[in-house]
Amino acid sequence: MHYESPVREPLITGDKSYHDITVDVAKPIETNAPRSWWIALSISLIAFLWGVGCILYTIGTGIGTWGLNRTVNWAWDITNFVWWVGIGHAGTLISAVLLLFRQKWRMSINRSAEAMTIFAVVQAALFPGIHMGRIWLAYFVFPIPNQFGSLWVNFNSPLLWDVFAISTYFSVSLVFWYVGLIPDFAMLRDRAIRPVQKHIYSILSFGWGGKAKHWQRFEEVSLVLAGLATPLVLSVHTIVSMDFATSVIPGWHTTIFPPYFVAGAIFSGFAMVQTLLIIMRKMFKMEDYITIQHIEMMNIIIMVTGSIVGIAYITELFMAWYSGVEYEQYAFLNRATGPYWWAYWSMMTCNVFSPQFMWFKKLRTSIMFTFIISIVVNIGMWFERFVIIVTSLHRDYLPSSWTMFSPSFVDIGIFIGTIGFFFVLFLLYARSFPVIAQAELKTILKSSGENYKKLQEQDHGKH
């Protein structure tokens, strides 16, 4: 068995046995939902339906229902798209990269982080679809054989790369997530009393028997998928950033974008994980599994990625000056001092300054403070995309075309709708899926569980 130094903080607190973990994880599924869950679901559902209404209105009437114009042809649509894709980054990073680096602390958070990833990518994938003027012809973007002769998609277009990147990322994440769920579904199946539930979980668990061979295959598949998913963590947001980086628009045309976007994505992803888990651990009383230590670890990642993002912002400014290109220089000056200065400084405050508080241990171990910062970071990262997209476009090369952008109620409605949709999915998930990868967690109980650590220490004392 894996040995862990007693110096390290335990990852599972409290006097837990294997059975206790099983019971704790299965509890939200096996008990009736609390009132607060129903209230949250109702609110999310209303927001979701409002968003659906706005989307249908857009498709029925035209993109003109949004606030876009001849100069700013993308705004909230692509801002939301990039924001959601960014949020979707933490899940894969936690489950794949941290798996490869054997970070055991990931085990109590990776399930929910991955769920968050998938639900966020679902939201993100909506936008490239609905932002099209003619969504009914969306199949044109797939390289499918057609009756138009030799007509093919344009492989030069980053938008096409997006299609591939997002769909690959989504499918790999989904499979990875599902594979991890199999032993947990089996646990639920074994505990289920009601026949329908039992039947459903037995289908979902793919006949898992818990044999040694099963475990061996499970480990192998996990490792392979982790290997596959790791480059995707880098590729997806790299490609998303190329939507901008390959263009000629000052403020978009920047080679720093790929690493900058990836760092920003991890930054925002972890912030969203914090937001969700802090609520969840409270609601489902999982403080023993998602400990202050977990929150602190994530806060450190937020601090590091936030600083990387900050450096990227400053590098952009430096490059604008150093390049000697007046359009570039003006673009950045305009960001900071032009009509959208408030968006730029919101972004700077939220993304660069606020994570710096995490240098203080007291603050980064405060749950309330973490929660607030996680929201602030998410707001900041939304503004980052807004700043990149809108403030670059609204004043580009020819001043005659300069204008402003203001969202319509439909823009806002669709964004709220995706937030609603995201929470509907997450709330449903929280009551029907094991929110902690209990099978994995059990593997570290005896090495990282608080009570076992104490026992070990006592053992040591004896010798």
Add this chain to the structure above:
Amino acid sequence: MASDKTYWKGIGELENPELAQKLQANEFPQDIPVDEFLTEQESNSTSTTRRDFLKFLGFSTAAATLAACEAPVVESIPYVVAPDKLVPGIASYYASTYDDGYDYASLLVKTREGRPIKVDVNPDADYKGDVNARVHASVLNLYDATRVQAPHKNGEETSWSTLDKDVVKALNNAQASGKRIVVLTSSVNSPSAKKAIQTLTDKYETASHVSVDAFSYSQALDASEAVFGTRRFPFFDLSKADRVVSIGADFLGQWIGQGVSKAYAERRKPGKDMSRHIQIEANMSLTGSNADVRYRVKPSEYGAVLAGIYNRVATAAGEPTINAPKSSIDSKLDDIAKDLIAKRGKSLVLCGTNDINNWMLSYAINELLGNFGTTISTTTFSNLRNGNDADFTQLLADMKGGKVGVLIMAQTNPVYNNAKGAEFAEALSKVDCTVACSDKQDETASKATYLCPTPHALESWGDSEPFDGHYSFMQPTIRPLFDTRQWQHCMLHWAGETTDYASFVKSNWTDWNMNVDKVLHDGYHTKSIEPTSDVTASAVDKLASVKVGKPSQGMEVVLYEKTGIGVGNLSNNPWLQELPDPISRVSWDNYITMSAVQANDMGLRNKTRSNGAIDGNYVTVVAGDVRIENVPVLIQPGQANDTIGLAVGYGRDGVGLAGDGVGVNAFPLSVNGAHNVADVKIETQDGWHPFACVQLHHTMMGRRIVQEVTLDTFLNEPATTENHRGWNERTQFETLGEKMTADKANLWTDFDHETGHFWNMSIDLNMCTGCGACVIACHAENNVPVVGKEEIRMSRDMHWLRIDRYYSSNMTKARAEEEGVGAIKMYAEMEVPSESPEVVFQPIMCQHCNHAPCETVCPVAATVHSAEGLNHMAYNRCIGTRYCANNCPYKVRRFNWFRYSENPEAFGVNYALNDDLGKMVLNPDVTVRARGVMEKCSFCIQRIQLGKLEAKKDGRKVNDGDVQTACMQACDTGAIQFGDVNDPESKVAELKKDKRMYHLLEDVGTKPSVFYQTKVRNKNA
């Protein structure tokens, strides 16, 4: 050998022949209770038999099938006998004329399948007229379903015979009772129309003809009468003028009807012969924005300025001077006068107001400068303006006094466009019989007893004599769409003539020794006029009567005509309403233009909304008894302090959805035909007015967008030098090695543009006056949608071709460097235009980049490059991601945010795309774009294809000039040139080598197929 073998059908037949036979006779072996069924009570009680049921079933199935298969019924009737020479898909061209008493132009009308779809200037005509945006747009008014479609009496439809009977009776009564019969028109230049009026006035003793112009030049005409002995304007020849000094004359916009922009542009070619143009004016006019030097002066000072110039010129010529107050620009006048004297006989001083004193002075200056007979003709006179305000005032008095029996009004609308409109409306009730010949139930027509609907110029016969000896002919290009009659025809008819106007004009032409067929084919005819030698035109000796008043101290309002709307004759034209004003770039409005300083003093503001749209404060303009309420204020750089500008032609009523209620009517201010009114009060009002402005940023921010040099630099310094210090150098970049220009750095594989055609366009910024005719021509040619005021406010204009206008700013990069101003402050100050800025225009359409940023980013390859250097747009393939538009550095791509066609609920204002009749104007060669699709300038690819096909059919090469884009064709001054640069003989190939040539934003590396020619300003050294 015959055989009597029997064949059995089965073994049963052999074994039991009786049964077989029995079965054969009986179709249904089992007993069917037919009788029982038929006698059943229930089935008998219904009248539907089985057979009927089957019939019904069969019929309804067939009917349903047919109904499902049938295409929707389209309202088209095939030709029973097809007209000769009408080939579907091939356009026919007819020479004709546009003349509505305000605008005049010699036209070439393009018709397709019998419907006129586009008008262009008649390229052969020796005098072409003023082929402005309005004339180009007039074709749309033909298909305006809100035109009056039948004769009316007291607002009720009536028949022509009733109307004729009533009018003739009224005419006879008037004659019998000795009351006046008056034919009231705007300026009439048509000899046949004059003759028709003559016929009527000859028939009735008490009849007379009165002309009154909407935007009056009556006093100016009086001045001309005093000087030349004829109450007409002389021909001003700008092509002979080395120096043009204009005092308030917006001759490139609207002036006295004579289109001069072509002649002006001829002398704007940079070189030793380039003219110098000095503009002294109050409003920032189209002409002022093209001037080399522009001074801001209040209109009440125009007299002092003219007198100042006169006195200086007179002193030099040894003539006596006149008494005159000093003007605010006296210090500049020495130079101006010196400059004019140096160019004796080759200069021109133009005057713009309707003030006899100013005009007398301007004529006197020209006379002293020896310009009579050179730049001002003393033999050729214009018939384009002949309104007489005195006659009108007399008429109004007579009307009030009940002395007028019959008033026939044709192509005039005094209730709307005369300062005394309200009085006139009231006086109409005192006239026994009022007849309005109009195409609309407009302000005047709705108050007349009889309304005679008139046809559009494209449905009419006629002729014109804009200048002595220059004739132009009007022929219908379509059968009248409605039950209309030309007003000239009415004159003849009511005079008792039986001939129709078509025969009348033709017989006139024969009488005047013209070949009817030839003149109709050519569209024009020129007769040499014997110069009347005994006329000695002189203004100087008549100066005694001239009084030059002191400049007023108060606020002055300067009325002007906008390029798009003019005096409002074509108000219900969505193309014109949406055409942005070339200076303010505001569409769908008129407003007060005011300088920033003045606005600040008065606490008036323009504010920008969160979506960029501009709002302005409201004011009330009070001039004597006249109050004009709810006029929005727009801050206008270049407006003289203590003056405000206000455009006429707005605030219409009864013309249709596009024209009604747009702006306010400024004509009531034009008391006695004045163009400017002194001592105006401005009262601020509450509320914000929404402006639809397409350009929200007015300066170039120190960027190399419109390149400009002075004539001295152009003549004396090299464009490019080895050490990169010329005035037309490419931008250089620092690289690791040496400095490089954008054309050397290339990531891409170049297209082969050596073989085949390579279509390029040259735009000469020196020639472009910003008039906007090309924008309208593009609308008409390419079915460009109109989106309406609200959408323009959302920055969603659909213009494929726009004319950017930039003002100069006090802050420049050089100044910032000199004064050590930081970048943030520098850019902030650069955003603010100067109080009296220099103005540049830049037409921008798709630049057809050869390394097009839009092409690489489209995920579905909907926009691709052609072998001929064009950037194609495949509408069918477009899915509308708008990535291309984002990535376009020139922002020329236009997205269909909504369904702009067949969507009358939302875009009904644009009847060209949303009304069955209006849609007749669409060019069948160009697709109407669907919602969700990107569109942009195609270089008129339909014309390129046509040009190539015609050449191929003839078995020859495409010649230079075979293919002309709509904008090039519309451009009066020749600023736009299009052609194949691979043809070394072509004009555009030569222009590409010009030392003024540059590509817009060349440093982005887009390699555009459009290039610009540097603007050259002839400033004093």
